[in-house]
Amino acid sequence: MARLPDRADRRSVLRATAGVTGIAGLSALAGCLGGAGDGSDGDDTDGNGEDSPPDDGADVDYAVETVADGFENPWGLTFLPDDGRLLVTERPGRLSLVDPADGAVAGVAGAPEVFAEGQGGLLDVAVHPDYPDDSRIYLTYSATSGDERGATTHVGAGRLSLDGGGAPALDGFEAIRVAEPFREGANHFGSRATFGPDGALFVTVGDRRDMNFGPDHVSQDRSTELGATLRLTPDGDAHPENPFVDDSDAADAIYSYGHRNPQAMAVRPETGAIWQCEHGEEDGDEINVVERGGNYGWPIATEACRYGTDDPLAPPHDDRDDVTGPIHYWRCGSEGFPPSGAVFYDGDAFPEWRGDLFAGTLAAQYLGRFTVEGAGVEGASATERDPLLDGREWRMRAIAVEPATGHLYVAVDAGDAPIARIVPD
Template sequence: MGGGLTAALAGCVDALETSVDDPFAVETVVDGLAHPWAMAIVPGDSRLLVTEREGRLSLVDREGGSHTEVDGAPVVYVTGQGGLLDVALHPDFPDDPRVYLTYSIANDDGESTTAVGRARLEADDGDDPELTDGTELYVAEPWLDSSGHFGSRAVFGPDDRLYVSVGDRREDGFDAEHVSQDRSNDLGTTLRLEPDGSIPDDNPFVDDEDAVDAIYTYGHRNAQGMTVHPETDELWQSEHGEEDGDELNVLEAGSNYGWPIAHYGCAYGTDEPIGDEPADRDDVVDPVYYWKCGSGGFPPAGMTFYDGDTFPEWQGDLLVGNLAGQYLGRFSVDGTDVSEKDRLLEGRGWRIRDVVVAPDTGDVYVAVDDGDAPIVRLTPQE
């Protein structure tokens, strides 16, 4: 991993205007970030790791509002939807202080792809945090001349394996020859890796010589949200459709999620369906919730289940960032029965990129996607 500059910027936590109808107050934790993409709460600590798409990784003090750039972040290829993307912590953090990052990289021909790397976070004294012993664990194939659909959420499952979404890179075509239906490449998939980047022996396609061993699920378009259900241990994922067709899915090992042979959306700028409806096929997994063509859609981003005490009425609900719709969706979940209950933060003009819940306080942290953006915190109304 490459080097970077370290800077400490003092700040404060300021209250924003809050509607009397909201069951929460909204506070700015830190401001002035450039397209923050992902957050991770540092266990047993008051700090928050934040990625910015242009290549910065920062430690944010949740209480004081200061943020410090972490030196040693990987050198990334910033283009379109690409750059420094997700961040995840080793399941045994801080005993194993390794940080996992996903990001886009480019070759000498200007082609790009999604990569996964890890490094040790040295930040005990809080002054000059840095990543050391960085290494690239996995590079998705093939490399393409495209600036979109990199994925790329990274989540450790209850089995302590690392799950990473890889987008279809905007490859054309709506038939069975599409890259997302071709298991011989990494595009349009969810990967499953050991913490060291090797392939688990029980991955669903390790005995298939025509399939990539790292693939866990396939038939995806561009999944940009992923989280583990705190009670069932199921892996949930949010995925962008074409013209609408956005989805919430529960991942099943070895399964096909349909794109583009089965989809609830339409081709851009038309009312023409793409493929069959997933419910009409027995060879693809139907989403647990979806937005049909003509619904206006829900371009989804980061997601998490609420599992805290601060907002007891939200307990067990799924929180999902909405980009173009500019709100934080709150969904009730009963098994795989899902319904939208509320549009949080609506009317502020915020593209919601990521959301996390602090286990120590139950407060909700939200990353806004903009060139000059805040991280905000939702707390109960006083």
């Protein structure tokens, strides 16, 4: 399991330039929009480690442009296929459609009411893989039960209407999956959503910050859908080929479990595998290749320490033979890589980056790039390379690749935030 190079070393070898241009000509992109919190629970600490790996030889100059600004804690990004426009969620509960050509922003009616407290609110967005033939748009969000049972992660879908010359809208939006059980509190909802190569919908659900760090933790309890990756049909039902559908003591929607708070997920095009990045406790952040039925260890196996200490919270993954370990992690004392948002780069704008994994980091405030080799849990590896957008004091919340151009789009997590894009310089 690879460890992170020292962050000071990463800065010292940073080659990529960050010239600031933009549709709106906003020189504020130089770094004045960082630091606004989202009610995080203290996971979000800077990255640090040891033993910088050799560089991969990619010496890529890039520029940064403002696409649009004024967003309040944007959380999810996705492009509409064959359309070119970008859907953006904002945590307080707004959904917008952005035209990258001119920065025009249009509100989308029909988004659900959300529990917008702490880390909760309107979270990720995904498009049905057969869009526009199937115009369903999927949202993940936190919402309450209405009967004082607390809140939980929801998945909902509605059909995107762009016809008639009126404002865009989600028609017939409804919840199609509610992760049971509801719990009090406002942290650790997950929640990324992506379609796999077989058309199944994968959704991450956080552990709702269960502090019972033992074998009875919700992430180890397969009867709940917390601390798990769910695999669903497009209608929200449990996928019929899930690993525990014949187990009466397990939730049939679970694909993998033993997760803490995965806030990044992407499909690797070369293999079709699901990759995730998730938050540790005191450090212990992870990159995982997620496989059917896997137990990823939280909290009975972790590289994290207890908050405010150097004391290991549990044995490391390698000390147990009943859990699946990360392919890359940030050990306790490294100051971590609190992740949010990930994408595998497959565009034409930066051929040197094809096949690389990009992952945003929050408190460490840069865009990480990882070269990837091998396949599967046992054979895959990820090596972190030079950071992008370092020094701007931007919390990186979500990432997307523009299909037509290969430009990288980034949502900055702040109360008055831009959507930025990275283009060849």
